[in-house]
Amino acid sequence: MSDSGRAEAIIGRVQARVAYEEITDLFEVSATYLVATARGHIFNDANKRTALNSALLFLRRNGVQVYDSPELAELTVGAATGEVSVSTVVATLRRLYGTA
Numbered sequence: 887m888s889d890s891g892r893a894e895a896i897i898g899r900v901q902a903r904v905a906y907e908e909i910t911d912l913f914e915v916s917a918t919y920l921v922a923t924a925r926g927h928i929f930n931d932a933n934k935r936t937a938l939n940s941a942l943l944f945l946r947r948n949g950v951q952v953y954d955s956p957e958l959a960e961l962t963v964g965a966a967t968g969e970v971s972v973s974t975v976v977a978t979l980r981r982l983y984g985t986a
Contacts, residue, residue, distance in 0.1 A: 892928040912948050913983075916941040917975035924966035938962045941979070950983050957982075 899922045903909050909918070923937035938959075942952045961978050964970030 892926055896922045896926045896928060911976070912945060912950060913976045913979045914972075916944045916979055917972050919944055920962065920975055921965045921972050924962060925968070934962045934966050937966070941975075945979070945983060952983055955982055 900915065900918050903918050904915060909915055920937045920941035923940050924934050927933055929936060945952050957978065961970060961975060965972075965975055
């Protein structure tokens with residue numbers, strides 16, 4: 887990890903959204919993890935993989951059954967480049983994995 891402060895900032899960004907925007911939707915929190923991690927560039931390599939895995943792990947830990955889908959790679963790249971918004975990530979995760 888090139889800068890541990892960046893990792894703390896990403897976690898803080900997610901926690902701030904949950905606390906101050908009162909987000910309780912699992913898919914919204916998961917999407918926030920994905921976008922914040924993908925755009926945060928905290929590692930020298932594997933930021934997008936880490937972003938996707940953290941988002942899916944969050945869903946799994948909260949009782950959502952997840953599986954691999956080919957569109958997740960494109961979604962994650964789009965989130966990392968800023969071409970895909972958090973709301974689009976939320977909608978895609980909800981469509982793929984149901985309503986929680």
